[in-house]
Amino acid sequence: MAESTYTVTGMTCGHCVASVTEEVTKIDGVTGVDVDLPTGAVKVTSTAPLAEADVRAAVEEAGYALAG
Known part of the structure; x- marks a missing residue:
């Protein structure tokens, strides 16, 4: 098992989450x-460890952005 923490910007409510x-x-x-x-x-x-690009793409698909 792998665990990573990212910071997402632009979330303001439960729907965002x-x-x-x-x-x-x-x-x-x-x-x-x-x-x-x-x-x-x-x-x-x-x-397994995830590629940050995959996480970034998923967050952007949701309408938000990874910080940094």
Whole structure:
């Protein structure tokens, strides 16, 4: 199992959290997604390390952006 934390910008409500969770969960190997709305932290658990580009693409598909 691998675990990574990313910071997502632009989320303001529960719908934002649901959208990001839904898109990131679609990445192959992802087993869990935990989003903290106040901080924008997105903790992703997966069967193997993920490429940041894959996470960035999923977050952008949801309409938001990774910080940094």
